[in-house]
Amino acid sequence: MPARSPRILALDFDGVLCDGLLEYFQTSWRTYTQIWQPDSQTPPIDLASQFYRLRPVVEIGWEMPILLRALVLNISEEKILQDWSKVAQSLIETENLDSADIGKRVDAVRDEWIATDLESWLGLHRFYPGVIERLSKTLCAGQTSSPEIVTQLFIVTTKEGRFVKQLLQQQGIELSEERIIGKECKRPKHQTLRQLLEIFPGDATTLWFVEDRLKTLQSVQQQPDLTEVRLYLADWGYNTTAHQEVARNDPKIQLLSLAEFAQDFSVWPV
Numbered sequence: 001m002p003a004r005s006p007r008i009l010a011l012d013f014d015g016v017l018c019d020g021l022l023e024y025f026q027t028s029w030r031t032y033t034q035i036w037q038p039d040s041q042t043p044p045i046d047l048a049s050q051f052y053r054l055r056p057v058v059e060i061g062w063e064m065p066i067l068l069r070a071l072v073l074n075i076s077e078e079k080i081l082q083d084w085s086k087v088a089q090s091l092i093e094t095e096n097l098d099s100a101d102i103g104k105r106v107d108a109v110r111d112e113w114i115a116t117d118l119e120s121w122l123g124l125h126r127f128y129p130g131v132i133e134r135l136s137k138t139l140c141a142g143q144t145s146s147p148e149i150v151t152q153l154f155i156v157t158t159k160e161g162r163f164v165k166q167l168l169q170q171q172g173i174e175l176s177e178e179r180i181i182g183k184e185c186k187r188p189k190h191q192t193l194r195q196l197l198e199i200f201p202g203d204a205t206t207l208w209f210v211e212d213r214l215k216t217l218q219s220v221q222q223q224p225d226l227t228e229v230r231l232y233l234a235d236w237g238y239n240t241t242a243h244q245e246v247a248r249n250d251p252k253i254q255l256l257s258l259a260e261f262a263q264d265f266s267v268w269p270v
Contacts, residue, residue, distance in 0.1 A: 005265040006151050006230070007206035008196050009138060012189075013157035013164050015212035015237030017131045020159075021052050023124035028064035030109045035065060035102070036072075047071055056238045057084035059215070062103035066091050081240065114163075125167055128236060130262030132171045139173070151265075152200055155180045156192050156209070190220045193229060204228040208268075210256060212237020214246060217253055232256040232268070 014020045025048050033041055050071050051064075057080060058064055066088050070080055073091075080087055092099055113121050138153050155164055155175065161182030168175055181192050189211070197207060208230040211217050217231045233239065233247040236258040247253045254269040261268075 006208035007202060008152045008154065008200055008208070010154045010156045010193060010196060010207065010209045012211045012213070012216075012234070012237075013155050013159050015239075016210050016234045017127060017135070017155070018167060019126045019128055020124070021055060022126070023121065024055060024064060025051050026124060027106060027110050027113070028068055030113075031065045031102070031105050032068045034105060034109070035097075036069065038072075043068075044072065050077065053077065054080055056240045056243070057081060058238075059213075060099075060103065061106045062099045063088055064106065065102055066097075069095075081242075122163070122167060122170070127167075127171060128258060130258060132173060134262050135168075135173050139175075152196075153179060154196060155182075156189050157181070158183050160184060188219065189216055190223050190226060193220060193226060194223070197226075205230060208232065208265075210234055210261070212239050214239055214243040214253075217247075221252055227252070230254070230270075234258075234261065 011017060025043075028051070029043050029047075032038075047068065051067060054067060054071075054077060055064075058067060063084075067080070069091055070087055075087060091097070110121075135153070138151055141151065153175070155161075155168075157164060157180075159182055161177065161180040161184055164180050164182055165175065165177065168180075185192065189209075193207060193209060197204060204226060205228045209217070209220065210232040212234040214233060217233060220226050220229055220231060231253045233244065233253055233255050235244055235255055244255055247255045256269065
């Protein structure tokens with residue numbers, strides 16, 4: 001019988017707890033203007049809304065300005081959704097670009113923005129409805145429950161941990177630094193999950209991992225020692241209907257709605 005509450009709850013940040021689409025677009029557009037130097041520094045009408053819809057195709061930061069380039073060149077949304085990797089590679093080749101250089105530019109734009117106006121950068125992040133309450137409930141339950149049934153909460157993210165900490169603090173959520181495992185750790189998420197099980201040894205089925213990237217969940221599945229970890233795809237995050245359909249047909253991945261996430265663990269799908 002599956003456990004009805006997790007011993008370890010590992011949550012992705014962007015796309016599960018926090019919506020960073022506004023920041024993604026602004027950073028991407030600033031980078032775009034550096035590379036392609038358009039006549040106007042103001043993005044074309046509807047470019048942002050197109051970017052928001054197509055953000056799920058992006059896997060690595062350098063792809064975001066390339067996605068804007070594809071849209072400016074009027075490559076169809078359908079083609080981008082169906083064959084993004086080929087579209088991106090074609091643009092890199094035909095425009096004599098270097099993906100590593102674009103990635104560095106994206107990081108540099110973001111770093112300069114953070115260094116000069118941290119408040120406005122933080123202000124472009126929005127928490128999804130109900131997630132702060134969910135975190136508060138989990139943390140409060142941990143303070144009142146007996147130690148053997150406490151849910152240990154961790155954030156496992158590719159965002160820098162210091163920014164996650166600041167964003168959570170703005171919402172009244174205090175998590176210690178060791179509970180926020182961010183970009184600075186420089187290891188894949190499946191390795192982080194493995195280390196959490198080493199810290200809190202026991203049945204892997206009591207480790208629940210909520211992530212909005214299907215490929216990340218599939219990488220966990222491929223680890224022989226992690227096959228029993230409970231995996232959830234957040235359907236409100238940066239994924240597509242195709243990704244959700246794959247999850248629906250995979251008995252090892254549960255599709256989770258935002259309404260379910262906000263409720264008690266006993267009603268989460270198993």
